Amino acid sequence: MKYPVGSGKLSRSYTAYLFLIPWFIGFFGLNLLPMAASLFLSFTNYNIFDPPRFDGFSNFIYMFTNDWHFPAAVSVTVRYVFFSVPLQLCASLILAFLLNQKIKGLTLYRTLFYIPSLLGSSVAVGILWRQIFSSDGLLNIFLQKLGLMQEGGISWIGDPRYALWTMIILRIWQFGSPMIIFLAALKQIPQEILEASEIDGARRLQRVWRIILPMISPIILFNFIMQIISAxxxxxxxxxxxGGAVGGGVVGGTLDSLLFYTIHIYSEGFLKFRMGYASALSWVLLLMVALLTWIAFRISSRLVHYE
Known part of the structure; x- marks a missing residue:
């Protein structure tokens, strides 16, 4: 039996689409359709118990005019992203440089440094962080032992001056994922280039600044954007x-010092049952992340060297 010309390619295409079916189901069922539903609900007054009622742009008008928690949530989140992402990338890049050296037990060190990224977003680590930075936590006990603090200590989480920094420190601690990516990028740099620059008299700092960083700049951009989205x-x-849910109202710590944008969405949607307004908040968050990503790509055109 003779097959028509190109039938082999056609059958391979069918096979590829067959294996892609689970991805299509996940993309349309768990991403695209929920996003479309959320976009529709953002223009409605919906409280879960009653059918959604179309309300135009009322949710967005209320967000920018009457919701005094909205600017607080934006401020906390933007400050968190502004400080945590660069510090995390610097820490992960420095560790990647150190782990790129020829030292004994390198595989063990890589594994140990990567573990925080596996545990960082878990409930257990959140509880551990509360135990470390509470008024009677491990940090205060350690400082008291050194004579740097009196009895009673500081509630690092309860004090609005320090609460956000405890979250930033936790973010920096989760450096494992970008560190591994940086390490892979450093492994791809041809050693001949570094050796030639060393022969020409380039110092170590000059090699890092003028050769290594430009060559891994696409990876730096990738990690930067991914960490912004994640933050x-x-x-x-x-x-x-x-502290979790407090009295069915807005959560976010003392004086909203830990009122992150996602917590505000959770509070509006699952504590106040204002799902329509929570959907509107979600879409504004998407637009903010998209705008920052666009700005990063625009700026990177002068700084990133793909060749």
């Missing part, structure tokens, strides 16, 4: 550290 979505650890 804007922070929820589990923030929810646990801030």
């Amino acid at each position: 804007f979505k922070v929820f589990t650890e923030a929810f646990i550290i801030s």
